[in-house]
Amino acid sequence: MTKSSKGNLHVVEELYNQIPEFTDVFSEDTFYIFVICFVLSTILVAFILSRFITIKPVE
Incomplete structure (x- = not known):
């Protein structure tokens, strides 16, 4: 993995940890x-x- 993909994965993991189960x-x-x-x-x-909504057939 490249350094940027590890950084992206870290951000995703941090966001995932903030969401309650x-x-x-x-x-x-x-x-x-x-x-x-x-x-x-x-x-x-x-x-x-x-x-309030009426569906009309297309002619």
Whole structure:
């Protein structure tokens, strides 16, 4: 490896170490709560947008 690629790898490793692990962010309960809220909000946004967006066929 060249010196610049080792430097790039060091930067990537430093950035990777700054990102928290999944288990640091979520417990099992909080993950399920997050998924339920995410799904419900996605359905709500899709429903609201469906009232304002009309798809017309191309002629």
